Amino acid sequence: MTQLILASAAFLLIHLCVSGTTVRDRLVARLGEGAYLGLFSLASVGILVWMLMAYGAARAGGGNLVWWSVNSATLHLQLVITLVAFLLIVPGVMARNPGAVGQTGALQDPDPVRGILRITRHPFLWGVGIWAAGHLLVNGDLISLILFGSLGILAIGGAASIDAKRRRSHGEAWAVFEAKSSFVPFAAILAGRQTLKPAEFALPALIAVAAYVVALLAHPLIAGVPALP
Numbered sequence: 001m002t003q004l005i006l007a008s009a010a011f012l013l014i015h016l017c018v019s020g021t022t023v024r025d026r027l028v029a030r031l032g033e034g035a036y037l038g039l040f041s042l043a044s045v046g047i048l049v050w051m052l053m054a055y056g057a058a059r060a061g062g063g064n065l066v067w068w069s070v071n072s073a074t075l076h077l078q079l080v081i082t083l084v085a086f087l088l089i090v091p092g093v094m095a096r097n098p099g100a101v102g103q104t105g106a107l108q109d110p111d112p113v114r115g116i117l118r119i120t121r122h123p124f125l126w127g128v129g130i131w132a133a134g135h136l137l138v139n140g141d142l143i144s145l146i147l148f149g150s151l152g153i154l155a156i157g158g159a160a161s162i163d164a165k166r167r168r169s170h171g172e173a174w175a176v177f178e179a180k181s182s183f184v185p186f187a188a189i190l191a192g193r194q195t196l197k198p199a200e201f202a203l204p205a206l207i208a209v210a211a212y213v214v215a216l217l218a219h220p221l222i223a224g225v226p227a228l229p
Contacts (some may be wrong), residue, residue, distance in 0.1 A: 001063070004054035004143055005115050008150040011047045015154050016042070022160025025168070028210030037101065051147065058143040075229055079133035082227075085127045088185070090208035091116035091201045098170075098177055099162050100124075107173045113180045115201040118194045121181040122159035129155035133221030159183065
């Protein structure tokens with residue numbers, strides 16, 4: 001379990017205390033944007049693999065505290081929550097988003113807030129956060145709290161970090177984008193600053209549902225436990 005704690009702490013540290021902060025700005029100035037992104041991506045993947053391996057080892061070992069377990073109600077609720085997560089994650093990956101790496105040019109588009117971005121400007125990260133919350137609902141043991149809790153904190157904290165980074169680097173252009181979109185899902189729509197247009201992300205939503213079904217069926221192979229009742 002110590003390895004899982006260390007890996008999770010390292011994962012949070014490099015994302016919340018480096019990426020999106022002035023530390024990143026200094027590293028980019030010294031290394032260059034391309035070299036920084038390459039090294040940061042390599043470190044992120046390496047630490048994520050460390051986290052997953054440490055989680056597997058901790059799950060196989062003893063001494064894991066359990067505070068709650070899955071039941072029929074929480075299992076079915078978790079399935080709905082995970083579907084919502086997929087409906088954000090997949091369209092979020094497919095969208096042209098100024099908040100994504102290498103896509104800041106989208107700020108110059110006539111209407112950069114389209115499709116899933118009308119719901120939130122960080123659909124992928126919110127999807128990951130919701131996915132993590134759903135898994136915590138049915139995994140009330142200590143190691144799951146560490147793993148999924150870290151990923152959930154990183155997802156929402158990372159979205160806030162991206163906003164801070166883009167404000168520094170793109171100033172007024174990002175401010176305009178922020179004013180037309182929302183951090184919290186549906187906030188801009190409820191405030192009347194945006195209108196939901198499902199037709200703009202209908203195809204990504206269908207792909208998300210297909211990916212969700214595949215993930216449910218493959219869950220025993222991926223995680224070693226069934227996702228369906």
